[in-house]
Amino acid sequence: MPQIITEQNLRNLIDLLVKEAKLVVGPKLSGSVVLYEPLTAGSDLTLDALPRRSSKELFFPICEDILSYKRENGAMKVNDVDRSKFPEAVLIGAPPCDAGSPAILDAVMSWDYKDEFYLERRRKSTIVGIACTKGDDACFCRAVGLAPDAEAGSDLFLTPLKDGSYACNAVTEKGQALVAAHQNLFSEGAGAEPKPFVDQAVAKLNLVKIKKWLEEHFEDPLWEKIADICVGCGACAFICPACHCFDINDEGSTDDGVRRKHWDACGFAKFTNHASGHNPRDVQNKRYRNRIMHKFKYYDDKFGKTLCTGCGRCIRACPVGIDIAEILETINSKQD
Amino acid sequence: MNAKANKNQVTCIEPDYYQAITEAIRKEAVKILKDETVVGVVGYLPGRRKGTASPALVTTVEEAEKLIFSPACVNNLSVYLTKAKKGVLKQGKVGIVAKGCDMRALAGLMTESQLQREDLFIIGVVCPGVYGFGVERTGTLTEANIARKCRECTVHMPEGADVAAGTHAELADLTPEEAQEMARIEAMPQAERWAFWKEHFSRCIRCMACRQVCPFCYCEQCLCDKNRPQAVESSPRPAGNMAWHLVRAMHLAGRCGGCAECERVCPMDIPLNLLNRRMAQELKELYDFEAGLTPVDKGPLNEYKENDDQSFIK
Numbered sequence: 275m276p277q278i279i280t281e282q283n284l285r286n287l288i289d290l291l292v293k294e295a296k297l298v299v300g301p302k303l304s305g306s307v308v309l310y311e312p313l314t315a316g317s318d319l320t321l322d323a324l325p326r327r328s329s330k331e332l333f334f335p336i337c338e339d340i341l342s343y344k345r346e347n348g349a350m351k352v353n354d355v356d357r358s359k360f361p362e363a364v365l366i367g368a369p370p371c372d373a374g375s376p377a378i379l380d381a382v383m384s385w386d387y388k389d390e391f392y393l394e395r396r397r398k399s400t401i402v403g404i405a406c407t408k409g410d411d412a413c414f415c416r417a418v419g420l421a422p423d424a425e426a427g428s429d430l431f432l433t434p435l436k437d438g439s440y441a442c443n444a445v446t447e448k449g450q451a452l453v454a455a456h457q458n459l460f461s462e463g464a465g466a467e468p469k470p471f472v473d474q475a476v477a478k479l480n481l482v483k484i485k486k487w488l489e490e491h492f493e494d495p496l497w498e499k500i501a502d503i504c505v506g507c508g509a510c511a512f513i514c515p516a517c518h519c520f521d522i523n524d525e526g527s528t529d530d531g532v533r534r535k536h537w538d539a540c541g542f543a544k545f546t547n548h549a550s551g552h553n554p555r556d557v558q559n560k561r562y563r564n565r566i567m568h569k570f571k572y573y574d575d576k577f578g579k580t581l582c583t584g585c586g587r588c589i590r591a592c593p594v595g596i597d598i599a600e601i602l603e604t605i606n607s608k609q610d
Numbered sequence: 611m612n613a614k615a616n617k618n619q620v621t622c623i624e625p626d627y628y629q630a631i632t633e634a635i636r637k638e639a640v641k642i643l644k645d646e647t648v649v650g651v652v653g654y655l656p657g658r659r660k661g662t663a664s665p666a667l668v669t670t671v672e673e674a675e676k677l678i679f680s681p682a683c684v685n686n687l688s689v690y691l692t693k694a695k696k697g698v699l700k701q702g703k704v705g706i707v708a709k710g711c712d713m714r715a716l717a718g719l720m721t722e723s724q725l726q727r728e729d730l731f732i733i734g735v736v737c738p739g740v741y742g743f744g745v746e747r748t749g750t751l752t753e754a755n756i757a758r759k760c761r762e763c764t765v766h767m768p769e770g771a772d773v774a775a776g777t778h779a780e781l782a783d784l785t786p787e788e789a790q791e792m793a794r795i796e797a798m799p800q801a802e803r804w805a806f807w808k809e810h811f812s813r814c815i816r817c818m819a820c821r822q823v824c825p826f827c828y829c830e831q832c833l834c835d836k837n838r839p840q841a842v843e844s845s846p847r848p849a850g851n852m853a854w855h856l857v858r859a860m861h862l863a864g865r866c867g868g869c870a871e872c873e874r875v876c877p878m879d880i881p882l883n884l885l886n887r888r889m890a891q892e893l894k895e896l897y898d899f900e901a902g903l904t905p906v907d908k909g910p911l912n913e914y915k916e917n918d919d920q921s922f923i924k
Contacts (some may be wrong), residue, residue, distance in 0.1 A: 305813065306879045314888035326877060327815070337845045358862050411659045427686055474660070490844035503665045505689065507819035509877050524844050526848075534844040537815070544835060557697075593823045594685060595657050603658075 276465060277442040279432070283459040284440060285316025288366060289462065290456060297363040299332050301325045310365070324408065327373040328515035328585065330379065332365050332523075333343040333395045337536035339390065340522070341597070345529040357390060358580075361579050363399040364452070365552035370424040371415050371585035373403030377427035381577035382518060391535070394580055403428030404440070409472035412586030414599040417476040420583055468607045476599045481570065481580055487605050488571040492563070501559035503594045508539030510588035516569065516581045519545075540564050566601065618731040619782035623738045623751040627779060631679040631735055634775035635707055638733050639674035648731050651705035653677040661747025665690065667699055679707065679775070680742045681751045681817075685823075686869040691832045692828040698910055703729050706906035709737040710765025714749040714867030714902030715825040717770070721905045722865070723817070724828060734771025736777065738779045739763065743874060753781060759870040759883060762786045808848065811855055811916055816846040820858065821856050826865045827901060835855060863889035864911040867902035 279287070291298045292314060302311040302318045307326045313319060326529045342353045351591075365373070376396060382391040415421060430449035432440040442460060444450040453460055511517040521538040524531055530572040538545060539559050547553045555561045573581040584600070589597050639651045655666040656678050663682040667676050667690065687706055690698065708716060713734065719725040739751050739760035746755050762783040766772055795803055821827045821834075834842045836852050838898040842857060843850025856870075859882075868890065893899045896919045897910035910918075 305809065307813070309813075314710040326879075345687040380892055450611035502667050502695075503690075505694070505819075509819045509874070509875070512815045512817045513877055521844075523837060523840070523843075523845055525840065525845060534845045534847075539817070542818070589659075591819075591875075591877045593819050593871070595662055597658050597664075600658040 276463075277444070277453060277460040278435075278439050278463050278465045279442055279460050280439045284366075284432075285319060287456055287459050288313055288316035288319060291364050291388070292461075295361070299329070299363060299365050300367040310368070313537050321366055321404065322408075323550075324369065324587070325372075328375060328587065328588075329365055329368045330375050330515050330518070332363060332399065333376060333392050333536075334379070334518060334520075337534055338391060339532050340535050342532045355391075357394045360394050360398055363395065364402060365399060366402040368403050368428075369406040369408075369585075370403060370420050370422060370426070370428075371406070371583040372415075372425040372515050373401050373431075374420055374424060374583050375557075376401065378516055378577075378581060378583070379518055380580050381579060382573070387576075390415065392416070395528060400429045400452050401427060402430045402432065405434060405468070405471070405558050407434050407469040407471060410472065410586070410590075411475050412589040412599070413472070413474050414476035414586060414602075415584035416474050417479045417599065417602070418580055418582050418584040419478075419481065421554050422453065422471040422606040426458060434469045435466040435470055439465065441465045466542065468602075476584075476603060479602050481574075483572050484602060485574055487608055488567055494566075495565040496601075497559040498605070501557070501562040504541065504562050504596060505560050505594055506541050506543055506558055506561070507593060508537070508541050509591045509593065510598075511541060511566070512537035513587045513591055515583050515585055528531070540568070540590040550576075561594075568603070613888045617699075619775075620779055620780045621752070621782060623779060623781065623808060626747040627738065627776070628678075628680045628749075631776040632677070632776070634773075635677050635679055635733055635735070636675055638773055638775070638875075639668070639677055639705060640671050641705075642669055642731055643669070643674050648705040649702035651677070651707070651733075652690045652699075653705075653707040653733075654679060654683040654685070656680075657682070661741075661749060666886070669700075674892060677707070678692075679735055680749065681739065681755070682747060683707075683709075684736075684740045684757065686715055686825060686871045688712050688825040689728075689823055689871075691716075692719065692825055693724070693830060694822070694828060695899075703731060704726040705731040705733060705864060707733045707735060708768055709735045709740075710763065710770065711723045711869045713768045714765065714901075715869055717905045718827060718865055718902040719910060720865050721850055721902075721907070722826075727905070730772075732768070732771040732773075734768025734774040736767055736774055736776030737763075738766065738776075739781060743879075751781065753784060756781060756784065757870070757874070758788050759868070759873075760784075762788060788883065790888065792884060795884065801893050807855075808852065810880045811851040811869045812848050814846060814851040814855070814880060815878060816844065816854065817853065817877060819875040819877065820921060823875050824862070825867075825869070827858075827872075855880075855882070858882075859885040859889055862886060862908045864893045864897075864899065865901055866890065897902065 298313045300313050301308050301320045301322050308323045310325050310329045343380050344351050383389040429446040431443045519538045520535050524533050546555045569581040642648045650669040654663045657664050665685045739756045741758040842853045866886045874885040897909045
């Protein structure tokens with residue numbers, strides 16, 4: 275028998291978690307845009323629109339200090355960030371295209387180098403995903419193997435029901451613990467019918483075939499064709515739930531400063547600029563090729579996963595209308 | 611022709627209007643490619659999603675026959691003629707589809723010796739307006755889906771084009787939302803205004819989309835990309851964000867043609883064109899100068915005159 279939570283109790287749950295001094299993050303209206311932001315009350319939660327940026331920033335912030343340094347009495351003192359102070363967090367209201375991203379990124383973040391900033395936040399977080407009943411013509415999660423009701427990445431998964439309540443499935447122990455600790459907000463029952471999902475315009479893609487084509491077409495006129503109009507900004511990468519490149523900068527003076535890690539994007543002209551001045555990706559088509567290769571070939575080679583959840587954010591945000599789903603469809607339909 | 615005298619104000623612009631422009635653009639683009647007047651044409655092609663369009667650099671007659679103009683043709687294509695895109699099109703004369711607001715950028719780029727008029731074949735569009743962000747893309751332009759900048763457009767007629775596509779039409783009784791917002795911000799006490807911008811800039815993620823789409827951000831080395839030494843903090847934090855946006859606004863003063871592309875592409879909805887307009891207002895008041903109306907030898911901030919206003923020196 276599934277657990278049911280009413281919308282009011284979902285908001286009450288947020289109130290309780292905030293009272294428990296947890297960092298509760300969910301979609302919230304900020305100015306004119308919906309973003310994943312700390313919720314101060316259940317009433318902050320906005321489930322009407324896909325947030326403009328993905329929820330990856332809960333684990334991989336736009337910018338974070340990784341150490342600070344100060345010269346004192348002639349000696350340089352380096353202070354590490356105390357990661358044990360990272361708060362216990364609950365991400366609530368993330369659709370599968372966002373909730374699913376940590377399940378993809380954990381692999382690279384815990385690979386040869388363990389990114390303790392990311393991993394510590396992951397250990398301390400519980401993800402409450404929600405099945406997506408919205409969607410528009412940029413959405414293509416089904417095409418890349420996810421679905422509006424995919425539970426991957428979620429600890430607790432909510433399915434919106436027609437009567438406004440949610441069916442809850444505790445996917446992991448973390449999810450079970452969250453329900454157990456607030457059992458009075460949940461009730462057992464069959465619940466109403468689930469709300470229907472929105473049809474998607476992009477048919478399921480053959481990712482194996484696409485990868486094979488990429489393997490054989492490192493050089494291809496397609497890359498020039500796309501990159502000719504790409505203006506080389508980082509909008510697509512920054513709002514992407516799966517892009518995870520970052521840069522590290524020392525900011526401050528030589529005697530007193532902070533080392534910061536912040537988002538970077540392969541579209542930027544200087545992304546791979548070497549200290550020597552040589553840049554192996556010296557033109558935009560090589561940079562755009564890397565975006566596609568990384569998502570649909572390299573990451574799969576290394577970790578057996580596709581680095582795209584089909585959220586469609588890059589399609590909506592691209593200043594020049596570059597449509598990754600269209601590119602994938604083009605590759606998918608090639609005969610060779 | 612005086613656009614104001616021939617005002618043809620309507621309540622909505624039907625798809626037929628844009629279709630007629632589309633036909634005219636195709637005809638012209640095919641002609642200039644066929645007779646080798648140009649090596650390529652910068653225009654728009656339809657996107658996969660209904661009611662969308664993308665910039666395109668077409669070099670064949672077949673492609674030129676697919677060019678479109680619709681309310682989704684929001685981009686200022688002149689960015690494709692700047693240094694950022696050098697090498698994309700072959701050397702030679704280039705055709706470009708330009709709305710009135712894009713023409714201002716072309717004029718500004720000519721003023722700054724980035725472009726030569728004789729290297730361009732300009733297919734001007736008599737543009738009634740384009741879509742705003744996140745609106746219904748029905749094919750018909752109405753007060754509900756027109757872009758904010760288009761509400762106050764003074765350049766429906768593309769002056770100085772080689773040919774013009776379309777007949778003049780514009781939507782009636784549009785509220786000047788941007789001017790109203792300018793007035794609201796201007797009336798704020800300084801602290802409140804500072805807080806307004808601080809709040810907006812705090813959302814900036816430094817994706818640099820505003821810089822990359824700007825026809826006037828053609829510096830080959832942007833101050834904000836320098837890190838040895840760092841001139842502006844490149845990390846997306848309040849101090850660096852504020853510095854970046856002030857640098858951007860100041861550097862565009864007297865140059866920005868008001869296409870508002872920076873604001874359109876901002877994924878965080880930062881109203882950047884308000885800053886551009888405020889700078890333009892300063893230039894108008896101090897030097898009686900409006901950027902990009904026609905190419906000039908030098909913009910006011912590029913030359914010194916003894917009778918220049920000195921009142922800013924305190």
